[in-house]
Amino acid sequence: MITNLRKVAVVGGNRIPFARSNSAYASASNQDMLTAALDGLVARHGLEGERLGEVVAGAVLKHSRDFNLTRESVMGTRLSADTPAYDVQQACGTGLQAAILVANKIALGQIDAGIAGGVDTTSDAPLAVGDDLRHLLIKLNNARSNTDRLKVLAGVRPGMIVPAIPRNEEPRTGLSMGEHQARTGARWGVTREEQDELTARSHANLAAAYDRGFQDDLVTPYLGLERDQNLRPNSSVEKLAKLKPVFGGPDGTMTAGNSTPLSDGAAAVLLASDEWAQERGLPVLAHLVTGETAAVDYVGGDEGLLMAPAYAVPRMLDRVGLTLQDFDIYEIHEAFASQVLSTLKAWEDAVFCSERLGRSEPLGAIDRSKLNVNGSSLAAGHPFAATGGRIVAAAAKELHERGGGRALISICAAGGQGVVAILEK
Amino acid sequence: MTDTYTKLANSPIGKLITNQVGLPRPTILERWSPGDATIGGRVLLGAAPGGRLAGDVATVIASFGATASTELRDDLRTAAAAAGLDAAVWNAEVPGDARFKALVFDATGITDSTQLRELHAFFHPVVRRTQPCSRVVVLGTAPEDTGSPREATAQRALEGFTRSLGKEIGGGSTVQLVYVAPGAEANLASTLRFLLSARSAYVSGQVVRVGKAAGKVPAVDLHRPLDGKVALVTGASRGIGAAIASVLARDGAHIVGLDIPPLADDLAAVTGALGGSSLTCDITAADAPQTIAAFLKEAHGTVDIVVHNAGITQDRTLARMKPERWDRVLDINLSAEERIDDVLLEEGVLAAGSRIVCVSSIAGIAGNNGQTNYGTSKAGVAGMVQALAPVLAKQRITINAVAPGFIETQMTAAVPIAIREAGRRMNSMSQGGLPVDVAEAIAWLAAPDSGGLNGNVVRVCGQSLLGA
Numbered sequence: 001m002i003t004n005l006r007k008v009a010v011v012g013g014n015r016i017p018f019a020r021s022n023s024a025y026a027s028a029s030n031q032d033m034l035t036a037a038l039d040g041l042v043a044r045h046g047l048e049g050e051r052l053g054e055v056v057a058g059a060v061l062k063h064s065r066d067f068n069l070t071r072e073s074v075m076g077t078r079l080s081a082d083t084p085a086y087d088v089q090q091a092c093g094t095g096l097q098a099a100i101l102v103a104n105k106i107a108l109g110q111i112d113a114g115i116a117g118g119v120d121t122t123s124d125a126p127l128a129v130g131d132d133l134r135h136l137l138i139k140l141n142n143a144r145s146n147t148d149r150l151k152v153l154a155g156v157r158p159g160m161i162v163p164a165i166p167r168n169e170e171p172r173t174g175l176s177m178g179e180h181q182a183r184t185g186a187r188w189g190v191t192r193e194e195q196d197e198l199t200a201r202s203h204a205n206l207a208a209a210y211d212r213g214f215q216d217d218l219v220t221p222y223l224g225l226e227r228d229q230n231l232r233p234n235s236s237v238e239k240l241a242k243l244k245p246v247f248g249g250p251d252g253t254m255t256a257g258n259s260t261p262l263s264d265g266a267a268a269v270l271l272a273s274d275e276w277a278q279e280r281g282l283p284v285l286a287h288l289v290t291g292e293t294a295a296v297d298y299v300g301g302d303e304g305l306l307m308a309p310a311y312a313v314p315r316m317l318d319r320v321g322l323t324l325q326d327f328d329i330y331e332i333h334e335a336f337a338s339q340v341l342s343t344l345k346a347w348e349d350a351v352f353c354s355e356r357l358g359r360s361e362p363l364g365a366i367d368r369s370k371l372n373v374n375g376s377s378l379a380a381g382h383p384f385a386a387t388g389g390r391i392v393a394a395a396a397k398e399l400h401e402r403g404g405g406r407a408l409i410s411i412c413a414a415g416g417q418g419v420v421a422i423l424e425k
Numbered sequence: 426m427t428d429t430y431t432k433l434a435n436s437p438i439g440k441l442i443t444n445q446v447g448l449p450r451p452t453i454l455e456r457w458s459p460g461d462a463t464i465g466g467r468v469l470l471g472a473a474p475g476g477r478l479a480g481d482v483a484t485v486i487a488s489f490g491a492t493a494s495t496e497l498r499d500d501l502r503t504a505a506a507a508a509g510l511d512a513a514v515w516n517a518e519v520p521g522d523a524r525f526k527a528l529v530f531d532a533t534g535i536t537d538s539t540q541l542r543e544l545h546a547f548f549h550p551v552v553r554r555t556q557p558c559s560r561v562v563v564l565g566t567a568p569e570d571t572g573s574p575r576e577a578t579a580q581r582a583l584e585g586f587t588r589s590l591g592k593e594i595g596g597g598s599t600v601q602l603v604y605v606a607p608g609a610e611a612n613l614a615s616t617l618r619f620l621l622s623a624r625s626a627y628v629s630g631q632v633v634r635v636g637k638a639a640g641k642v643p644a645v646d647l648h649r650p651l652d653g654k655v656a657l658v659t660g661a662s663r664g665i666g667a668a669i670a671s672v673l674a675r676d677g678a679h680i681v682g683l684d685i686p687p688l689a690d691d692l693a694a695v696t697g698a699l700g701g702s703s704l705t706c707d708i709t710a711a712d713a714p715q716t717i718a719a720f721l722k723e724a725h726g727t728v729d730i731v732v733h734n735a736g737i738t739q740d741r742t743l744a745r746m747k748p749e750r751w752d753r754v755l756d757i758n759l760s761a762e763e764r765i766d767d768v769l770l771e772e773g774v775l776a777a778g779s780r781i782v783c784v785s786s787i788a789g790i791a792g793n794n795g796q797t798n799y800g801t802s803k804a805g806v807a808g809m810v811q812a813l814a815p816v817l818a819k820q821r822i823t824i825n826a827v828a829p830g831f832i833e834t835q836m837t838a839a840v841p842i843a844i845r846e847a848g849r850r851m852n853s854m855s856q857g858g859l860p861v862d863v864a865e866a867i868a869w870l871a872a873p874d875s876g877g878l879n880g881n882v883v884r885v886c887g888q889s890l891l892g893a
Contacts, residue, residue: 186522190516190519
C-alpha cells in the first residue's frame with residue numbers, strides 16, 4: 001500500500017494581522033477569522049472551487065458549538081465544499097502539529113495537497129456556567145412536569161450565576177504559564193536585560209520584514225488592520241526596561257513587554273506534493289522534512305512547563321543526523337523571551353545535556369543572528385493555534401528568498417509539550 | 426537538663442514577648458534522624474576560579490541525591506555534568522525566590538589575598554537566602570600545603586571569614602572551613618556528609634583538616650556508615666556516653682559499652698537496648714587495659730572503633746585542691762586512655778583501618794575556673810591526639826578528638842543557674858548542645874571513609890565565645 005515517501009512542499013501561507021485582545025477583532029469569531037485566513041490563501045493560490053485532500057486546523061479557546069470549526073470554516077470559503085476537514089488541538093503547538101499531520105498524509109501519498117492552520121480569539125472567549133448551575137440546568141431540561149421544574153429551580157443559589165471564565169493556567173498546578181516560565185527562567189538565570197534585548201530585536205526584525213515587503217504575500221489585511229497590532233517598530237531595550245515585572249513577583253524579570261500579549265488572529269499554510277504544485281504553476285518555497293513532539297513532567301518532575309522543545313529538538317536532530325549548528329535560520333516561538341533564552345541556555349549547558357538529554361557533549365550555542373530573523377511572537381502577538389501557521393509560512397518563504405538552506409522550528413505548548421520541525425530548501 | 430528559655434521563647438506568646446522586648450530567640454536546631462535526606466534542601470556550589478575541588482564536591486553531592494545549583498560558569502557546569510549532578514543554574518542577578526539549605530564554596534583557587542574578594546562575590550548575594558539551620562562549608566588548602574607565602578596567607582585568611590560568618594549568619598546555621606590536602610579529594614565524602622547534614626547541628630566555626638588516606642576510600646551505606654563495625658565506648662552508661670553508644674549503633678555498629686562496676690545496671694540497660702555487650706571495669710585499674718584487650722579479642726578478635734569518653738570532674742580552685750582530686754581526674758581523663766591504647770595497639774586489637782576518637786573539652790582549650798585538673802587532662806587529650814596521629818597513620822589508624830562545649834547533661838544541670846545560663850547563651854546558637862550532637866561528631870570521625878581525618882580536634886560548642 002505504502003509506496004516511497006514523497007517530499008512535502010510548503011507552497012505558501014496566509015494569515016490575517018494579529019490583533020491585541022479586545023480590540024480590532026473583538027467582535028470576530030474564531031470561524032470568521034479562520035475563514036478569512038483560508039479564503040486569503042485560496043485567493044493567493046487560485047484554489048477557488050478546488051477539492052483539497054483535507055484542511056486541518058484548530059483553536060485552543062473554542063466554544064462548544066464550534067465542534068466542527070474547521071469544516072464549518074471551509075464551507076464558508078471558496079474551496080470546493082467537497083473538501084474534508086477536521087479539528088486538532090495541542091495548545092500552542094496546534095498550528096505546527098496540524099502542518100505535520102497534513103504533511104504526513106502527503107508524504108504517504110494519501111493526499112496530494114492540504115491546508116494546515118489555526119485560529120484563536122481571547123476576545124470572543126467561551127464563558128461556561130459553573131458545574132453546579134450546569135448540573136441543575138441539565139436536571140431542569142430533563143424534568144417532566146412544571147412541578148418538577150419548580151423544584152429544580154428552587155435549588156438555584158446566587159453563587160451559581162458566576163460564570164466559569166477560561167483562565168491561562170495549568171490545571172494541574174494552578175500556576176499561570178507566565179509564573180511557570182518565571183520559575184524556569186530563574187532556574188536558568190535568565191536576566192531582564194537578555195529578555196528585553198531579545199524582545200527589541202523581535203520588534204525590529206518584524207518591522208523590517210514589513211518594510212521590505214516580506215509580509216506582502218503572507219498577510220492579508222482584515223477588519224482595518226494591515227500590520228500586527230502589537231508591533232512596536234520603535235521599541236528599544238531602554239523603553240522595555242521601564243516596564244514593571246508581571247510574573248515572578250516584585251523581583252521578577254518578565255514584563256508585559258518581554259511576554260506575549262493575549263491576541264486574536266488566524267493563519268493557514270498550503271502544503272502539497274511537488275508534482276501537485278508544479279501542475280498548478282505554484283512555487284515550492286521549501287520542504288517540510290520532519291517533525292517531532294515531546295512532553296515533560298512539569299508537575300511531579302523537576303522540568304519547566306515550556307522546556308519540552310529542548311528535548312524534542314535533539315531527539316529530532318539525532319533521528320535525521322544533524323547538529324544544532326546545521327541550520328541557516330532558527331524559528332523559536334517567543335511565548336516569552338525567557339522561554340527562548342532558557343531553551344538556548346539548556347542546549348549550551350553541560351549539565352542539562354548530560355543529565356537530562358544523556359549526551360556526552362552539549363548541543364552548543366547557535367548563531368544568534370540567525371534567530372527569528374523576521375521577528376516572532378513577541379512582536380507579532382500569539383493567537384495560540386495561529387502561531388504554527390505563521391512560522392511555517394514565514395520560515396519557508398525566507399528559505400525560498402535565500403535560494404536554499406535549512407530552518408529549525410520550535411514551539412512550546414501548555415501541558416509541558418513541545419512541537420518542532422525542520423524545513424529545507 | 427531542659428532549656429526552658431528556648432522552649433518558652435519559641436512558643437506563640439514567647440515569640441511575641443521576645444520580639445517586643447528584643448530578647449534573643451534561639452532557633453530550635455534541626456537534628457538528623459534515620460530516613461532523613463543528607464541535605465534537607467537545595468545546595469549551592471560555587472568556586473573561586475582555578476579551584477581543584479568542584480568536581481569532587483559535585484560527585485559527593487550527587488551521591489547524596491541532593492537537589493543542587495551551581496554558579497553559571499563553564500568550569501562548574503562541566504564539573505557538575507561530569508559528576509552526574511543535575512544542578513540548576515544560580516545567577517545572582519536573577520535570584521528569583523531561590524533559597525538554599527547549604528552553600529559550598531571551593532576557595533582552593535584563591536592564591537593571593539586580592540582574590541579573597543571571591544568570598545564576597547559568592548556569599549554576599551546568597552547569605553540572606555539561606556534557610557534556617559543551613560550549612561555553609563568553605564573548602565581551602567591548608568597553609569602548610571600551599572606553594573607560596575601569598576597563597577598561604579590567603580588560605581589562612583579563610584579562617585577569619587568562616588568564623589565571622591558563623592557569628593552573624595544566625596538562624597541555627599553553621600559555618601565551617603575544611604582544608605583539603607592536595608591528593609585528598611577522594612577523602613572528602615564523610616566530612617561533607619557530616620558538615621552539610623543536620624548531624625552537625627551544634628558544630629560551627631570549626632576548621633577541619635582532611636588529609637590523604639592510604640588505600641582506596643571504602644564505599645559506605647549513607648544510612649548505616651558503620652555497618653558491621655565493633656565500637657568500644659567507655660563511660661557508656663549515662664549522658665554523652667549513652668548517646669554515643671546509641672548513635673554508633675544507629676549507624677550500624679555493634680556496641681561494647683564500658684563503665685565502672687557501680688553503674689553496671691545502667692550500662693546493661695543502654696547496651697541491652699542497642700543489642701550490644703557490656704564490660705564493667707575501672708579503667709584506672711592496673712589490669713584494665715589487659716582486661717579490655719582480652720574481652721575484645723575473645724568476642725570480636727579486633728575492634729574497629731574506640732571512643733574514649735569516660736571522664737570526671739572534681740572541681741576546686743587550685744589552692745584548695747587536694748592531690749587526690751588532681752590525680753584522679755588526670756588518671757581517668759588522660760593517663761588511662763594512653764595505657765589502654767598502648768595495650769590495644771600492642772596486642773593488635775586496634776588493627777589497620779581502625780579509629781580512635783577521644784573526648785576533649787572546651788575547658789581544655791579555653792580553661793575554666795576551678796578546673797585546673799580537668800583543663801589539664803582535656804588539653805592533654807588534644808595533645809595526645811595531635812602527637813599520636815602521625816605515628817598511627819603509619820598503621821592506617823586514625824585518632825581524633827571532639828571537644829564539647831556546653832552540652833545539656835546531668836553534669837551541666839548541676840551548675841548554678843547564672844553560670845549555666847551564661848554557658849548556654851554565649852555561643853552562636855544561643856543554646857546548649859545535646860549529647861547527640863557530640864555523638865554525631867564522633868560517629869563522623871569513626872566512619873570507615875573518614876581515613877583522611879587524623880589529628881583533628883573538632884569542637885562541638887555551637888561556636889562558643891570561650892576559647893575561640
